[in-house]
Amino acid sequence: MLMHTITEKVPGGKLVRLKIDTELGVIRKMQIAGDFFLHPEETIDDIERALVGITVEQDVWVVAAIITSVLEQKNAQFIGVTAGDLARLIMQAVKQ
Amino acid sequence: MKWRVIALAENTAAQNMAIDHAVSDAVAAGGMPTLRFYTWKPNAVSIGTFQSMHDEVDVERCRQNGVDVVRRRTGGGAVYHDNKGEITYSVIAPEGGFSGITESYHIICGWIVKSLAILGITAEFKPINDICVAGKKISGNAQTRRQGVLLQHGTILYDVDVDTMFSLLKVPDEKIRDKMIAAVKERVTRVLNFADVSRDELYQALLKGFTDGKEWEFGTLTNDEKRRADELMRTMYSKDEWNFRR
Numbered sequence: 609m610l611m612h613t614i615t616e617k618v619p620g621g622k623l624v625r626l627k628i629d630t631e632l633g634v635i636r637k638m639q640i641a642g643d644f645f646l647h648p649e650e651t652i653d654d655i656e657r658a659l660v661g662i663t664v665e666q667d668v669w670v671v672a673a674i675i676t677s678v679l680e681q682k683n684a685q686f687i688g689v690t691a692g693d694l695a696r697l698i699m700q701a702v703k704q
Numbered sequence: 705m706k707w708r709v710i711a712l713a714e715n716t717a718a719q720n721m722a723i724d725h726a727v728s729d730a731v732a733a734g735g736m737p738t739l740r741f742y743t744w745k746p747n748a749v750s751i752g753t754f755q756s757m758h759d760e761v762d763v764e765r766c767r768q769n770g771v772d773v774v775r776r777r778t779g780g781g782a783v784y785h786d787n788k789g790e791i792t793y794s795v796i797a798p799e800g801g802f803s804g805i806t807e808s809y810h811i812i813c814g815w816i817v818k819s820l821a822i823l824g825i826t827a828e829f830k831p832i833n834d835i836c837v838a839g840k841k842i843s844g845n846a847q848t849r850r851q852g853v854l855l856q857h858g859t860i861l862y863d864v865d866v867d868t869m870f871s872l873l874k875v876p877d878e879k880i881r882d883k884m885i886a887a888v889k890e891r892v893t894r895v896l897n898f899a900d901v902s903r904d905e906l907y908q909a910l911l912k913g914f915t916d917g918k919e920w921e922f923g924t925l926t927n928d929e930k931r932r933a934d935e936l937m938r939t940m941y942s943k944d945e946w947n948f949r950r
Binding site for chain 1: 752753754755756759777778779780781782805806832833846847848849850876950
């Protein structure tokens with residue numbers, strides 16, 4: 609199991625801290641923390657769950673699409689970070 | 705829409721968050737929209753709902769100094785609530801009376817801007833969720849929506865001790881602690897820097913700014929709200945399962 613962390617203040621937005629466990633090139637566990645807003649807040653658990661099983665080679669746009677589809681399903685809204693920001697940070701973290 | 709105003713009161717961190725939660729539940733069930741003003745005793749650190757307690761807060765040092773720690777239901781960042789250094793407010797109302805989230809920050813933060821103007825302080829709302837005076841932050845705000853109810857709470861800094869604040873919050877790199885404190889001192893300000901007023905005068909100004917143009921009356925928590933708040937305090941906001949869940 610490899611643990612990856614990344615902290616970044618999204619340009620024009622909020623701070624995001626990711627903790628990601630990978631095993632054999634696959635995301636096994638994900639924590640998305642930070643001072644952003646997400647309504648409804650419980651959607652964070654759905655997003656974290658949806659990202660488990662993704663390979664570290666996945667394209668950023670595919671990861672962004674997965675996050676966006678969870679947001680749409682839950683009629684949820686990020687403030688201070690976007691699905692694209694998160695996807696970029698996730699893939700940056702797991703490649704480190 | 706007639707508002708209930710709950711006058712300035714001092715509570716523990718867990719009580720304050722439990723009361724906000726209980727009142728939100730009551731408003732969802734048809735209770736009166738409510739404005740609350742409160743302070744924190746003992747001093748406390750609250751963190752945003754998505755933050756990791758151990759990443760943001762020096763929990764051991766808080767314990768040693770008798771400082772409460774609590775996780776909010778709202779997003780946003782870690783806040784140090786000095787007992788004498790600030791006033792916190794909550795607005796709890798049906799979301800139908802407000803528009804989208806970004807827009808409602810504008811509306812409610814406008815009440816704070818109006819309050820500060822009463823004291824002769826020119827402040828401006830700085831999206832996403834800050835209010836600034838002369839380019840420095842004087843108020844931070846956070847909002848959630850549950851069961852059709854808007855809850856926005858925030859603090860107005862009256863007197864702030866940035867050194868104490870930073871002794872309780874984690875910094876990313878110990879080597880740059882002094883630099884970070886200096887940077888935050890540049891970015892944060894307080895009412896006392898602009899107006900020679902007592903904290904009670906600030907409270908009176910807030911009361912005026914928040915209630916201006918509204919129909920309102922002073923009120924207290926109902927027995928149901930007290931019971932629910934007490935339950936939430938015991939089972940949620942004083943529990944590690946909630947406060948340390950991230």
